[in-house]
Amino acid sequence: MRNALGLMLASVVTAVAITAVWFWMASARVEIAAAPAALGAPLADRLAAAAPANPAIAKPATARDEVEVTGAIAAKAAVSVPPKSACANPDALGVSRVVEIDTTGGPGFGFEHFKQFDFLTDKEVVLTFDDGPWPYNTPAVLKALDDECTKAVFFPIGKHTTYHPEILRQVAAAGQTIGSHTWSHANLNSKKLTEEQVRDEIEKGFSAVKLALGVAPSPFFRFPELQHNPAAVAYLGTRNVAIFSCDLDSFDFRAKDAAQIINTVMTKLDKQGKGIILMHDFQRHTAEALPTLLRRLKAGGYKVVQMKAKTTLQTLPEVDEALIKDKVPTASTRPLGSVVQTVSE
Numbered sequence: 001m002r003n004a005l006g007l008m009l010a011s012v013v014t015a016v017a018i019t020a021v022w023f024w025m026a027s028a029r030v031e032i033a034a035a036p037a038a039l040g041a042p043l044a045d046r047l048a049a050a051a052p053a054n055p056a057i058a059k060p061a062t063a064r065d066e067v068e069v070t071g072a073i074a075a076k077a078a079v080s081v082p083p084k085s086a087c088a089n090p091d092a093l094g095v096s097r098v099v100e101i102d103t104t105g106g107p108g109f110g111f112e113h114f115k116q117f118d119f120l121t122d123k124e125v126v127l128t129f130d131d132g133p134w135p136y137n138t139p140a141v142l143k144a145l146d147d148e149c150t151k152a153v154f155f156p157i158g159k160h161t162t163y164h165p166e167i168l169r170q171v172a173a174a175g176q177t178i179g180s181h182t183w184s185h186a187n188l189n190s191k192k193l194t195e196e197q198v199r200d201e202i203e204k205g206f207s208a209v210k211l212a213l214g215v216a217p218s219p220f221f222r223f224p225e226l227q228h229n230p231a232a233v234a235y236l237g238t239r240n241v242a243i244f245s246c247d248l249d250s251f252d253f254r255a256k257d258a259a260q261i262i263n264t265v266m267t268k269l270d271k272q273g274k275g276i277i278l279m280h281d282f283q284r285h286t287a288e289a290l291p292t293l294l295r296r297l298k299a300g301g302y303k304v305v306q307m308k309a310k311t312t313l314q315t316l317p318e319v320d321e322a323l324i325k326d327k328v329p330t331a332s333t334r335p336l337g338s339v340v341q342t343v344s345e
């Protein structure tokens with residue numbers, strides 16, 4: 001009896017000791033995981049744990065090396081980004097670098113119009129998509145990006161966003177960057193618009209994105225038809241919104257098929273060597289072209305840079321409220337049962 005008790009006691013002491021050692025080791029791992037510099041280490045652990053039977057998958061070095069992050073805050077964000085092991089495609093195009101943009105004062109990007117910030121190095125590209133969200137085409141673009149584990153910047157139209165908020169939410173859920181492209185795709189350089197109408201187009205576009213997502217968008221903006229109205233450019237500066245032109249226009253909206261888009265982009269890229277590429281997730285041919293285009297980028301040695309904003313945009317509360325009212329045309333708060341009753345079935 002005494003022996004049995006002694007044995008039980010010894011077992012309990014051993015169990016406690018094992019748990020304490022395990023806990024200490026687990027804490028140490030969490031600390032390593034929190035340090036961006038050691039991103040490769042826990043990732044290797046996870047890879048090894050997930051695929052012990054396949055040592056070829058558990059290569060820790062490339063996972064970290066392929067994602068270079070600029071800026072301290074971006075480094076934190078990179079830790080929360082799904083690890084490379086989440087990518088099912090070992091030959092994916094991926095994201096080679098994440099850049100964080102401080103949008104204070106409204107910097108402009110895209111050498112077709114703004115030549116101040118030459119941040120891309122040779123063979124680096126930024127993928128951008130305008131005019132969505134749209135059924136079939138936007139989800140197809142998203143799938144192509146997902147299949148290659150790569151990221152882009154989306155500039156949705158406010159009205160389209162109110163038609164298909166669930167599609168925009170898919171874009172956000174995929175970790176893509178989302179800015180805005182006005183409320184109704186009006187040419188903001190048109191003499192027909194007053195300054196107030198121009199501002200309304202800008203603000204309502206951003207508020208529509210916020211309404212769809214439930215969170216504020218990135219302060220990234222692209223003018224419809226790349227028509228940069230000088231007064232609006234100045235206004236966006238006061239709102240600390242970055243303005244996007246492009247380095248390379250795919251002219252996908254007038255392409256006769258997917259092949260033409262691929263050819264235009266690759267020909268221009270091979271000549272220019274790098275750049276922000278303008279495309280449209282609204283366009284069917286673009287959705288069709290994307291899987292092959294992304295493969296061609298990979299084969300050509302091009303690397304994708306993801307652009308993120310340092311802060312989100314503070315939308316104007318009065319514009320948010322007006323938009324919500326527009327979507328709810330009556331002020332009735334009566335419950336459904338008092339308004340609609342089944343009287344025969």
Ligand SMILES: [Zn+2]
Nearest residue numbers: 130131224225
């Ligand atoms: Zn557009």
